[in-house]
Amino acid sequence: MIYLDHAATTPVPKAVADAMYQVLTEQFGNPSSQYTYGQQAKKLTDGWRKTVADALGCEARQLFFTSCGTESDNWAVRAALWQNRHLGRHIVTTAVEHSAVLQACAWAEKDGCEVTYLTPDHSGNLTAEQVLAAVRPDTALVSVMMVNNETGCVFPVAEIAAGLKKKNEKTLLHTDAVQGFLKVPFAARTLGADFIALSAHKIGGPKGIGALYVGDRVRNPRPLLPGGGQENGLRSGTEATAQIAGFAKAVELRADGLEEKLRHMADIKAYAKMRLAEIPDLVFVGEGTAPHILSLSMPGYPSQNVVNDLAAAGICISAGSACHRGKASQVTAALGLPKKVAAGVVRLSFGPETTEADIDAACAALKNHHDTRFPQL
Numbered sequence: 001m002i003y004l005d006h007a008a009t010t011p012v013p014k015a016v017a018d019a020m021y022q023v024l025t026e027q028f029g030n031p032s033s034q035y036t037y038g039q040q041a042k043k044l045t046d047g048w049r050k051t052v053a054d055a056l057g058c059e060a061r062q063l064f065f066t067s068c069g070t071e072s073d074n075w076a077v078r079a080a081l082w083q084n085r086h087l088g089r090h091i092v093t094t095a096v097e098h099s100a101v102l103q104a105c106a107w108a109e110k111d112g113c114e115v116t117y118l119t120p121d122h123s124g125n126l127t128a129e130q131v132l133a134a135v136r137p138d139t140a141l142v143s144v145m146m147v148n149n150e151t152g153c154v155f156p157v158a159e160i161a162a163g164l165k166k167k168n169e170k171t172l173l174h175t176d177a178v179q180g181f182l183k184v185p186f187a188a189r190t191l192g193a194d195f196i197a198l199s200a201h202k203i204g205g206p207k208g209i210g211a212l213y214v215g216d217r218v219r220n221p222r223p224l225l226p227g228g229g230q231e232n233g234l235r236s237g238t239e240a241t242a243q244i245a246g247f248a249k250a251v252e253l254r255a256d257g258l259e260e261k262l263r264h265m266a267d268i269k270a271y272a273k274m275r276l277a278e279i280p281d282l283v284f285v286g287e288g289t290a291p292h293i294l295s296l297s298m299p300g301y302p303s304q305n306v307v308n309d310l311a312a313a314g315i316c317i318s319a320g321s322a323c324h325r326g327k328a329s330q331v332t333a334a335l336g337l338p339k340k341v342a343a344g345v346v347r348l349s350f351g352p353e354t355t356e357a358d359i360d361a362a363c364a365a366l367k368n369h370h371d372t373r374f375p376q377l
Helices: 014-025 036-056 069-083 099-110 128-133 157-167 241-255 258-276 303-312 330-334 339-343 356-372
Strands: 063-066 090-094 114-118 139-143 172-176 195-199 210-214 283-285 293-297 345-349
Touching: 014 241, 036 063, 036 195, 036 210, 036 241, 063 069, 069 099, 069 139, 069 172, 069 195, 069 210, 090 099, 099 114, 099 172, 128 157, 157 172, 241 258, 258 293, 258 356, 293 339, 303 345, 303 356, 339 345
Parallel strands: 090 114, 090 139, 139 172, 172 195
Antiparallel strands: 063 210, 195 210, 283 293, 293 345
C-alpha cells in the first residue's frame, strides 16, 4: 500500500503503540486516585502534558486534553462566546474552516449569534486585513484556521492577533491548528491566539485524543464537561492515560529532527508538483504553502472515481477532506472553481515517511486514469 493521505490520519509508529501498551498493562492507575499507584499515574500524565506543551510553546497549565480536534474547536467557540457574552454575539470566521468550527458556528446562530463568513480568493488565501475589516465592536470571537486541510493554505493568524489588539482588544481569537501543529513553525506564546486546537492522530499519535490551548486572556473559562474536576475542573472525565501517553510519544518523535522532516515533506511536495505537471490538463487547486498538502484536479474526471481507481491500485488519496465522506466540501465551493474542476478535486498529503517512489507510483496511476477513462461531465 502507498499511503498519501496523511492529512486525514497518520500511521502510528511502533514506539507510540508500545508507550500506550505499557500504560494499558502496567501503568493503568487512575490519576484521580489518592493511593500511590494513582498518584504515579498523575505524575506521568503531568509529564506527558508538559511534553506536548513544550512542543506547542506554552505552559503546561495552559494545555487541556480533549478527545479530538473537533471537541477542542467546539469548546473554544463556546468558551469565547461565554466570556464575551456581555460584549456581543458576533463571530467572524471563514467559509473554508473545518466542519467542527462551521457547525459550532451554525449552532451559535441558532442561539441568536450573527456569523460573518469570509471567503478566500481563488488561490485559497485570506489576508489579515480582510479578517480585521469584518471585526465590529460586538465581535466576541474570531476563528481562523492555521492551515487549510484541503488546500494547504497557511492563514496569517499572528497578523490577525496583532491587528485585533488595535481593532478590538476584547475580541478573542481561536485557531484550529490541527493541520499546523508540527507542520508549520509557530509557538503559542508568540502567536497571539487565545485558543489553539490540536489533534494527535495527525502527527503519528492515536485517534481519540486532542488538546486545547487556553491563553491567559481567557478568564475563568466555562467548563466543557462539569463533573469530577479533571483537567483543572474544566473538562471532567477520567483521563485517557494511554492515549495521552501516545500523544506525548508522537510529539516527541515528530519533534526530533523536525526541521529536516519539514524540509523532506516540502521537497516531496515540490517533486510531486513537477511530476504531476506532466499529466495533460491537470490543474493545481490553491496556492498552499504548507509542506504536506497538495490539491489538484483533472477536470472532467469525477474525484470519487479517481480515488476509487487509485485505491484499487493500492494507493490511498482523498477527495478533499476525509470528514466529508466523498461529498463536495465547503472549501471547493468557496473557491469558486469551474464546475468540471470542482468535481475533480483530489488531495495528496505527505508525511516524513513519503518517498519519491510513492509519488512516482501515484503519478503513474493518475496518468493511467487520465489516459483510459472518458470524462463523465
